[in-house]
Amino acid sequence: MTIIIYPPTIDWSYMRQRPQHIMSQFAKDHHTVLYLNKENQPGKVWSEVENNLFTINHAQFFIDKIVPKLEEEKLYWTSWSKKIPFAKACHADFLVYDCVDDFPDWDDDEKRWIHEVDTIVCTAMNLKEKMKKIAPETPVTLVPNGCDWEFFNKFQSIHADMLEGVPSSKGPKIGYIGAWAEWVDKEIISKLADTYSNGQIIIIGPMLTSDIVNKTNVYYLGYRDYSNLPAILAYFDICIIPFKLNRITESTNPIKVYEYLAAGKPVVSTNLPEVKKMVPFVDVADTHHQFLSDIAKALVYKRNPSYLSQYAKQFSWEERYKTIQQSLVNYFPAIRKRGETHQLLTSISYHHDTFTLAHCTTNSYYPNTNLKHDPPFIGKKPQGEYQCFLKSPKENIDLRSDHIYLDFDIESTQSFTTIHVEINYTLNDINIDKLTYSTKLDLHSFKNYDFQESINYTYSVDITELVKKLGAIPSFQLKSKNNAHIRLNNPRLSIFNRTDEVRK
Incomplete structure (x- = not known):
């Protein structure tokens, strides 16, 4: 195919x-x-x-x-x-x-x-x-x-009495699975916590904002592996989607609503357009008052889990x-x-090993100062031109390796900004404890790159032929004419070798 x-x-x-x-x-x-x-x-x-x-x-x-x-x-x-x-x-x-x-x-x-x-x-x-x-x-x-209906459905008839990370409680368990982010309506969470002071409001998911509801019965359990979600849902009495209405959420078709239903759980949501299509299998509230009222009704008039799960099967x-x-x-x-x-x-198969490279940053504004403790930067600004030196690794690397890459990570803040990188090299030993912008080195030009952004965070330069020509892994100088200070995170060598064949 x-x-x-x-x-x-x-x-x-x-x-x-x-x-x-x-x-x-x-x-x-x-x-x-x-x-x-x-x-x-x-x-x-x-x-x-x-x-x-x-x-x-x-x-x-x-x-x-x-x-x-x-x-x-x-x-x-x-x-x-x-x-x-x-x-x-x-x-x-x-x-x-x-x-x-x-x-x-x-x-x-x-x-x-x-x-x-x-x-x-x-x-x-x-x-x-x-x-x-x-x-x-x-x-x-x-x-x-x-949703993965079979994965969640197998727990729809199970009710768990305990959940790791929260104390035992006889009150209602109201759960939300998803990112704790700016689009979550914290006021709803706060009102739920006050209304059900004998209950538990349980948040499962990555914390994307530090703005939390600080109530004793609100539990933030953080990210949980997908494999654990059905068992967690088995502990909840009601599942919620407490989103604010804004441009993002009005175009959101939340996966969690299908997973909640497949697990046989009643769902109360704010008035999201995509969730509103699922009424009456989901309760949708226009106001905070109605949201709390729907929660109260759902706790009294318990829905048939199998009925909800069978509805979700079509999704x-x-x-x-x-x-x-x-x-x-x-x-x-x-x-x-x-x-x-x-x-x-x-x-066929390849194995990938990495070797972190020691670095030293220099700056023209401090031409005679060693900045070995600064992060690896390149680029120009009125505060000076940054250059970064990467020292040849001390590890004994097999120069017969199939491929050798110079890798570094850049988290670009602007979409498709061209990043110019000039790469030079030297076989001479460089002393990163004494290196400064004014230090004279025997440098040779390797390549100039105009990176049009990487497919992921890693920018990779194939140095295989250079290493084979030199018979050694050199030290490198990286610089840029970009009018910005660009941070090169985790500079390293990546070594690739085929592992499905015996090297002769």
Whole structure:
């Protein structure tokens, strides 16, 4: 079948959300899925985590060295507009933009790149209408979120009496699973805590803001692995979606509502357009007073868990995938083809090791001062030009390694800002304890790069041929003509070796 490429937005093992679920469905349909993790990890460059689904743990190396060997047609699926331009680097034949949120920060990228997309999938009607306005010639398909129904349904008849992290209580257990973020209505949480002082308000999810409701019966348990969620839901009496109404939430189709229902839990939500479609299976409140009233009714008139769960079954990811498949066949007939990418990726393998490089920053404003304790910066500003020196590693690295990359991480704050990096090298030993801007070194030019942003946080430079020519790993000087001070986090060498063959 077709190769499906998902670029880095969320690591495979973190917060199993729509991307992971949809990619799993592609894999179950016998496509080869390449899921690129956001963070580069040492170890296997790729791993088969599900049948036909491979996580990629060094995106740039895989794109440089492996993707050109993959002969099947490639479908590139991204749920972040910022990643649309990387479809070309991945040799994609067809590009799908999965529009999942209406974040204002994404507007510019959407308008800039949307016309490179072949088809658009949207999770909410508001998003579909927005996409039709900015890309009127591009096909748009509505595919809301869903749930792993069987995974949550198996707990719908179970009630747990205890939950790790909270004391035992006879009062009602009111739970929210999701990010604790700016769009959560903290006033509702506070009123719930006051109304049910003998109960528990339990928050499960990553803390994206420090603005909390400081009540003794509000429990913030933080992020919990996806595998634990059904058991946690078994402890709740009622599940809530306490969102403020704003531009973002009015276009939100929350996965949690489907998961709540699949687990047989009654749900009370604020008046979100996408959740309102699910009345009467979900209670939707216009005001705080009505929200509290709906909670009180739900505690008295308990819903049949099986009834709620059976309703949610129609929203399984398997059912959502059927809509995706039917749409893609119309626009990308190659989705029906079969290939041999899976056999290729299971027949060869690469291992990735990293070696942190000691650095020293220098600054023209302090030409004779050693700044070895400063972070690694490059770039120019009136406060001085920063240069960064990376010392040759002290570890004994096998120079016969298949590939050697110079890696560093940059979290760019501006979309697709060109980052100019000039790289020079020296074989002479550099003393980072005494190095200053004025120090004279025997430097040789290697390459100048104009990085048009990386597919993930890591910027990678292939230095394999330079190392083989020199017969050694040199020290490097990095500098930039950008009118900014650019921080190079975690400078390191990445060493790649094939592990499926015996080195001669």
